[in-house]
């Protein structure tokens with residue numbers, strides 16, 4: 271993401287969605303304004319980090335008054351492209367693909383599953399949660415027809431690279447890959463990898479560190 275000529279780091283973009291989540295929570299609690307300290311404390315980041323993150327996009331908030339919760343949430347939604355709905359597709363309608371499809375949070379956050387793809391003849395032609403399952407060979411046509419912008423890959427690892435290539439060939443620029451395979455893309459494609467096992471390994475690392483060092487108060491510092 272480039273903003274005002276400056277490249278916005280991916281960690282900043284990640285924090286923006288966390289700021290938004292907190293703002294939505296405060297809004298539900300009836301808050302109208304929030305200070306940078308309050309917002310930053312909720313996410314265990316420094317207020318200076320929060321201000322630096324927001325500074326990529328302009329000046330927000332009033333000195334001594336803090337931020338307007340609704341206005342800052344709206345700005346963040348715009349920056350994150352959440353003021354509109356995105357049509358997404360899931361390739362690989364197995365255990366994980368079906369679980370993601372059934373996750374109501376996708377729709378609520380503006381991500382509408384418009385098509386499903388698989389290569390299993392028993393699944394192709396049927397529907398899940400009212401969404402048609404197309405053969406993956408029809409990807410390019412359906413992507414165009416349904417204006418699909420984001421693809422979630424939930425195929426087995428050996429099929430993931432070829433599926434990603436087909437996705438990119440179909441003109442998709444945003445991929446969320448759940449298969450445990452790294453996918454090489456050009457700079458114009460954003461491919462994010464989700465791997466619960468890697469996250470668990472990080473937790474395991476910190477737990478193991480705790481065992482070895484036996485910290486005085488038993489606390490382990492988790493990086494932000």
Ligand code: NAD
Nearest residue numbers: 362363364365366388389390425426427429449464465466
């Ligand atoms: P699954 O076997 O239940 O489902 C895979 C689906 O992909 C099946 O419907 C199959 O027919 C389809 N498929 C296979 N080859 C295909 C191809 N070339 N084109 C289109 N569809 C194809 O598997 P699952 O348990 O749902 O797991 C799916 C993927 O997600 C695996 O790669 C798995 O390792 C990964 N996974 C990742 C995480 C994570 O944290 N990232 C967690 C669980 C599973």
